[in-house]
Amino acid sequence: IGAAMACYDEALRYAGSRVMFDKPIAGTQIQQVRLVEMLTEITKAQFMTLQLGRLKDAGTMTPEQVSLCKRNNVNMACDCAREARRLLGANGILAEYHSMRHMANLESVYTYEGTHDMHSLILGQAITGLAAFT
Secondary structure, eight states, X not given: OXXXXXHHHHHHHXXXXXXXXXXXXXXXXXXXXXXXXXXXXXXXXXXXXXXXXXXXXHTOOOHHHHHHHHHHHHHHHHXXXXXXXXXXXXXXXXXXXXXXXXXXHHHHHHHHTTOXXXXXXXXXXXXXXXXXXX
């Protein structure tokens, strides 16, 4: 969630300072939609993580709930990093901005931290009662 928030913050700052056609790009519909979508997804992930913490404190948290939360939050963070990079345009690939670094780091988390596909299989088995792997 932290990387997603950093990307959102950078995108918001950039959108407020980048001027095109005599106004900040933050005043365009597409950039406002991007920023709102990013913040919405970050907020949903924060609530999901808070609920998972409550379940852990109550001793009722399950591995499937952890997989669901991790799968969601890593996917959300990757999407936010991509959207921030898009909002920054060509500047999104410069070292001066952190969105590209976050995007690369998050892709490795998506792939290596108990991969997205593995979490999907864990959840699929929990939902259907059938293992898709042995």
